[in-house]
Amino acid sequence: MxxxxxxxxxxxxxxxxxxxxxxxxxxxxxxxxxxxxxxxxxxxxxxxxxxxxxxxxxxxxxxxxxxxxxxxxxxxxxxxxxxxxxxxxxxxxxxxxxxxxxxxxxxxxxxxxxxxxxxxxxxxRTHSAVLIHGAFECHLKARTAFRDNRYIALSPKEFELFRYFMENAGYAVTREMLLRDVWNMNFDPQTNVVDVNIGRLRRKLEEGFSGPALETIWGVGYRLTEGQ
Known part of the structure; x- marks a missing residue:
């Protein structure tokens, strides 16, 4: 560290x-x-x-x-x-x-x-235009996502979520962190907006692959796997 x-x-x-x-x-x-x-x-x-x-x-x-x-x-x-x-x-x-x-x-x-x-x-943000974690790649300028060199089509909000997970790869990401940094909310709106978008992103990152992309850490949040 x-x-x-x-x-x-x-x-x-x-x-x-x-x-x-x-x-x-x-x-x-x-x-x-x-x-x-x-x-x-x-x-x-x-x-x-x-x-x-x-x-x-x-x-x-x-x-x-x-x-x-x-x-x-x-x-x-x-x-x-x-x-x-x-x-x-x-x-x-x-x-x-x-x-x-x-x-x-x-x-x-x-x-x-x-x-x-x-x-x-x-x-x-400062030193890299491409974030790499295991089988995942996040191209910041092109705003594109890949898993095992396969392009993953993401909506703008899904890309922001993916980018955030890549920037915090290997660490647990809490609901509060996502609301604050991806949705720019400093309060919990008491909706399922995070869960819905996480579900959509997870399906897209995992479709056609055998291993999981996002793991749920009960009582804490989510963590991006290496996708391998």
Missing amino acids: SKLNLLYIEDDRVAASGVLALAASEGDRVIWEDNGAAGLRRASAEPFDVIILDRMLPDTDGIAVTRRLREAGIDVPILILSALGRSQDRCEGIEAGADDYLSKPYQTEELIVRIRALHRRAGR
Whole structure:
């Protein structure tokens, strides 16, 4: 597992110490800044894999910091950690340019998963026009899918789902992740939209093949197999 270079902007020393300890246990490097201005200067001075950002800072708001980072052309994935966890708050963070938003209190395991998921997606978007996982291929520019070199015709939404599974290949993908990242929803609409689309994608990826494409992990979500 790759070790990450993280920037954490948080004024609460106790909260910061918890994240610093967590990162150390994972072997990651964390630079901690306790105010927005210092965080902006640090983000402009050196490259980071992910920026973790508190929303309520002593000198500014985390939303404003996010906008400043994006306006400066800094496209590092941003994860906002905040005690403000209403749907409206989460939407404001995403609209400002954050890639993810996690409400406090949170489970440490979830924080680790989200940080690494952001890093994987950013790396694959930046460095590859073709994602390969086992027998599957996802051609990003052409927006085409293949299994064992056989073309799979997908609708636009099915392709977005397939791409998301490819970007998170080998990892469990939850319903919340799909709603947030594929449907751009920061709330559960209490419909079966995810299940219906997963079913359609699964049928297309598995038709004519003996092995499964998507496995259901009960109580968690779904995971893309290697298709071999």
